[in-house]
Amino acid sequence: MLDVTTNEGRPEGPLTPVCAIGASAGGVRALQTFFESVDPDLGLAYVVIVHLSPDHDSQLSEILTGRTRMPVHQVEDSPKLEPNCVYVIAPDRELVIEGNNVASRPFTEPRGHRAPIDMFFRSVASGRGDGFAVVMSGAGSDGSVGVRKIKEAGGVIFVQDPSEAEFSMMPRSAIATGVADFVEPIERMTGLIAEVARSKDALRRLKDDEARDAVREILAFLYARTGHDFSNYKRATVMRRIARRMQVTRRTSLADYVDYLRENPEEAQDLFGDLLISVTAFFRDPAAFESLAEHSLGPLTRKLDGESKIRVWSAGCATGEEAYSIAMLAVEEAERQQVVPAIQIFATDLDEGALATAREGRYPKAIEADVSHDRLKRFFIEEGTHYLIRKEIREMVLFAHHSALKDPPFIHLDLVACRNLLIYLEREVQHQLLALFHYSLEPGGYLFLGSAESADTDPKLFAPCDREARVYSAKSKSRRSLDLLMQLPPEHRSPFSPARDLEAGVHAKPSPVVHAAALEQFAPPSILVDDEHRILNLSKSAGQFIRPPEGPFTSDLPSVLRAELRSEIVPALNRAFEAGEPR
Incomplete structure (x- = not known):
């Protein structure tokens, strides 16, 4: 069987999949609707994080008990996560994932700087490498950093439709990150969670030989559509990203996903975007x-x-x-x-x-x-x-x-x-x-x-x-x-090439020919200009640095350079001509 969820350094063995839910102002009503309508037999452990007063007892677990036949527990210590159970945060505490347990602990940040939803979402991302995140009604932006972390780790993001939320700021902040996979009313969302959960369960039954052939086909198709080659990425990394897209598109087999990829042109860009996801933060480490x-x-x-x-x-x-x-x-x-x-x-x-x-x-x-x-x-x-x-x-x-x-x-x-x-x-x-x-x-x-x-x-x-x-x-x-550099594609190769390869025809050929034959072979992309900065010749891959303006054609290099390059290249050209030597 193919393991697409276990990351190095994370606990081995079967782990109960987590659906992490964050809510604040107006969230109790949304939570009631959610647990009334969600299928109680999806095999998920639901962990509910809400903003609670530290000075009063919470009745949330009792409220939710009346809305679902799943057991509901307020987390006071470090219980093991069980499928089809609901775990609710206690007042003046934060929750984190520890292996297959959810642990309650005192807040690590002072009052006024606490973000318990982000804290738990981050914990799910680092402890599991996937999971579901749900953002519901609330004020502020708690959860908007955590949803990025969960998506980076391979999880799926659900956000309540702001037009339905009693307080829309938290959903809008999550949507503004650009990582939300689904933005839906609660009742529609619970049906999607069921479909995604079943797709996730099907992933565990994939066989290695089936995955190997399908991944090769998917990457070839992606290269044809985007021009980017991901064959040098580690197979486990590529498989985790494909697995995430399979969940989002609710496909239950790789063959089904390959068909979906071919039939839906926008999916190639969505998969491309997932493969580019990187882990980042201010002053990380x-x-x-x-x-x-x-x-x-x-x-x-x-x-x-x-x-x-x-x-x-x-x-x-x-x-x-x-x-x-x-x-x-x-x-x-x-x-x-x-x-x-x-x-x-x-x-x-x-x-x-x-x-x-x-x-x-x-x-x-x-x-x-x-x-x-x-x-x-x-x-x-x-x-x-x-x-x-x-x-x-x-x-x-x-x-x-x-x-x-x-x-x-x-x-x-x-x-x-x-x-x-x-x-x-x-x-x-x-x-x-x-x-x-x-x-x-x-x-x-x-x-x-x-x-x-x-x-x-x-x-x-x-x-x-x-x-x-x-x-x-x-x-x-x-x-x-x-x-080592010469093993890279030609456009990366070093310009420090033997002079004899340039000298043989330097006097016998006009300069554009020398430029095309020698520099294109040994150097990065380049442009040959005269002393008035007019373009005489372009190497094969130099066009990516040029964006001609609208109107009549001009060969003036500064006029056609991409805007972000002008501040560096124009002064360098001036210095080169003043010094009378190439740069």
């Missing part, structure tokens, strides 16, 4: 970010000469939290050294929806769990149920659509941050991507990886600055790094 400031941003700031900038690439930036965290650290480090902050962060991802969120820089108030009060006050503007990144920080980060595995890399960098991408890739591709990052970095530049990743496998490329925090420094370019 705080100790690692402290080490980054000490071992990387501190030394880089001390080297600034008044004109230069620290150049950073945040690869796989998702919704931008990591890139903005680095920007905040850079500002704090500049203030410590009493210099003007000088940093340019290139933050890239394939997910256009995530990039739109990142560019807006607006996040739910539940980020209070990850960002200190001082940083919230210093770097954010409070806007009702959300926080907005201040303009001075947003302007330090340039977000762009880009594939680290497919598109040309950024170069002359001081820091590359790529956290929680390598863990999804096969080992050989990990080595190649590390070589790419090494090529992108200046000697002595820094690499920042996720807590489950390492560059220790390539000791000729990187040396550890803080192995536990996953901060590394780039060694000088070597034959080893060039050999």
Whole structure:
């Protein structure tokens, strides 16, 4: 049988699937409707988190007992989760998942900063790697961070239709994250939960050989539709994402899902989006970010000469939290050294929806769990149920659509941050991507990886600055790094090629021919221009950097460059012509 739910480090053996329900103001009525209409024999353990007064007893378990034939328990200690049972939070407590148990404990945050729904949703995501999350009527935005975590882990998200909710702010905040799979009235939602639960149960009966052939067919179809190849992703990662889409589409077999994928063009984009889901948060692993400031941003700031900038690439930036965290650290480090902050962060991802969120820089108030009060006050503007990144920080980060595995890399960098991408890739591709990052970095530049990743496998490329925090420094370019780089697609290969290959016909051929024959073979995408910046020739893959304006055609390079590239390329062109040498 195929296991699509067990993740490394999580409890082995059969676990009772969890349906986590969050509600606040107006939620009691929604909960009553939910338990009156939900099928009591789906095999789920329902855990109900509501905002309760810490000074009064709760009657919620008694209220729900009258609405369902499932047993209802108020959680006082750490009971084992049983199928077809309901567990309700107690006053002045928070709940977390511990293996196959749900544990009650005192709040870890002071009053006024508590988000018990987010706390439990996060716990389900980290402890189980999947699950169902339901957001019902309530004020505020509690749950809006947690639903992202559950979806990242492979779970399915249900939100009450705001038009039905007595208080719509909590459902609207969850919907605004862009991760809701279903937005429905309660009675319609319970029917969908039953369908998804049955699909989830069918997944446990999949056989390995059936899955292997179907996954190969699905990835080939996805490549044909999107142009992106996920064959180098770890099979378990791909299978978990496909399994999540099977649940959302209520398919009970892989063959059924393949048919659905072919018959519904929009499903290819939905699966593509699921495969791009990455785990991110502000200052994720705080100790690692402290080490980054000490071992990387501190030394880089001390080297600034008044004109230069620290150049950073945040690869796989998702919704931008990591890139903005680095920007905040850079500002704090500049203030410590009493210099003007000088940093340019290139933050890239394939997910256009995530990039739109990142560019807006607006996040739910539940980020209070990850960002200190001082940083919230210093770097954010409070806007009702959300926080907005201040303009001075947003302007330090340039977000762009880009594939680290497919598109040309950024170069002359001081820091590359790529956290929680390598863990999804096969080992050989990990080595190649590390070589790419090494090529992108200046000697002595820094690499920042996720807590489950390492560059220790390539000791000729990187040396550890803080192995536990996953901060590394780039060694000088070597034959080893060039050999690894040449295993990547041609657009990634190093320009450090033997000169003899260029010299043979340099005087015999006109310059566009030399450009096409030599540079296209050995270098990243490039454009040949004259001294007035007019385009003379394009290499094969350079077109992705150009977006011609409306109206008459122009060959003026600055006029046709993508807007996000002009600030870097135009000054570089000017410097190159002034110095009389290529750059």
